[in-house]
Amino acid sequence: MTRVGEVGLHEAHDGIEPISPELMATPLDFFFAEHFRHRQLCALIDRLSTTTFFDPGPIAEVVDFLRFEAPIHIIDEEEDLFPLLRRRCLPEDDVEGVLGVLSAEHKTDAILGRGVRDYLEHCLDTRAAPGANMDGRRDLAAFAAQERRHLALENAVVLPIARQRLTPEDLTGLARRLAARRGMAPGETGG
Amino acid sequence: MIAELFDRNLRWAAGRARVDPEYFRRLASQQGPEYLWIGCSDSRVPANEIVGLDPGELFVHRNVANLAPPQDANFLSVLQFAVEILKVRHIIVCGHYGCGGVRAAVSGERHGLIDHWLQPVSCLCRRDAAELRGILDFDARVNLVCERNVLAQVASLADNPFVRDAWDRGQPLSIHGWIYSIQDGLLRDLETTIENVEGRGGASPKAPRGRARRSRAG
Structure with a gap:
């Protein structure tokens, strides 16, 4: 039986958009888009931290992002x-x-991401709502807040300097390595 | 455990022979690599594999922290043989981020005999101490010294008498400085390629700030 609240969360869950591989051809745009996706991650984590019912979809999405995408x-x-x-x-x-x-x-x-991942994996294993545990809620909120500050600094300072200082050759090399890191050989990104 | 290595060797040799029955006979008949690789001993930085080259295509010298010390008879013997007998066309100094040897030197802690070997890296750290202190994150500091160490070895090679003699003879020989990341398996060109005596001035062991240096290596 589905409670009203469960449907509500599922409908409100926008998730983290996939990123277009073509964007890697313009690597600084790719970084900007990645930062946007990290903000979507934060929004998703915030929602999880306030929900008191179990919905495995968004939990698994965050776990996968922290496991595979964030480290890269x-x-x-x-x-x-x-x-x-x-x-x-x-x-x-x-x-x-x-x-x-x-x-x-x-x-x-x-470190915070590892804690969030462990907690959410535990929620998946025990079919627990992430917002039901006080410590868990606090860890989720702390990660999202820290990540948002970090992204703001990168967008405000690092990317503008990079746009000024990196050469076209730098950007070409960066684009090739971004793609290779994601398992794409040169020419496979469409860029 | 050791027997397993012999088993693996049998499978490897058999696999090669199956694909190309003359492979080992051809390999045994001559050695003509175009490249001398000076890299770190770290087991996670396998020279041939990183650049996708087969046995016979890369002459390799590895030591802790990928040094090219002008007093080391082992290294000098390798260099002389590579330049004068094999006539390699490229010398590649390849460091790697997170290098344990560099980390030891940056830490300033005593580790025994290895401290003597790592003295050139320690000297780099002392020379750039003010700048390195400005890098708050220790790992980032180590990585910058990894890059600087490569540049220093390239500069040292460009001053080596075997290399200078080769250039004086008109022998084509380029020296390159690269850095490798164990975390993603990718090489980065540090843009310090030197192709002749005139180019030696460009191999400052201190990385340029705000000045894009071009390399032909892409």
Whole structure:
């Protein structure tokens, strides 16, 4: 038997949009779109943190995103975009201060994200509503809040500097590696 | 455990022979690699596999932190043989992010004998100390030193007498600096390619800021 509230959540659940592989051909647009998807993740987590009934679909969606997509995005930044920026930026860009903060936050994200994933996997195993547990609710909310701050800084500072400083060759190389990291050989992205 | 390795070897050799019956006879008859690879000993950075080359196509020297020390007889023997006998056309110094040797040097902690081997990396850290202190995240600091270390080894190679003699003879020989990520299996070109004596000035071990250097390696 379905309760009214369950249907309500399911209808309200927009989920995380898939990203078009073609977007990787313009890597900074791809990063921006990825950040948008991370915001969708935060919205989904916020909804889960307030729901008191069990709906496995959105829970599994968050678990999968944290397991497969979020770690690749951190590699995209930590071992590709950020090192490129360190090589290209001018001293007056003062990029190191921001990159240092973001790198530290990536570590925090990974730890908080692991906690969120473990909690949601437990919810799936026990068919529990994520919002029913006080500690769980707090962890979900903490992750979403931290992630939103992090995304705001990246969009406001990192991407604009990258648009200014990265060369066309940098962007071409970045595009190829973004695709390869996702299992696509050159020419398979349509870009 | 060891017997398993022999079993794997049998399967590997049989597989090769099945696909190409003359493969090993051809390989045994000559060695003509175009590339000398100077990489790290880390077991997760297998030179041939990363660049998709078969045995015989890559002459390999590996040590902790992918150094090219001008006092190391082992390394110098490899370099001389590669340049003067094999006449490789490209020398690739390939570091990797998260390198344990570099991490040890950046940490400044004492680890025993390896500290002596890693002295060139420690010197880099001291030289760039002010800049490195500005990088709050330790792993990011290690990764930057991994890159700088590659550039330093490329610069050192460009000053090596075997390399300079080759250029003086008009022998085509390029030195490249790359970095590899164990996390995604991908190489990045550090844009420090040197192709002749005149190019040596471009191999500053300190990475350029805000100046895009072009490499032919793509």
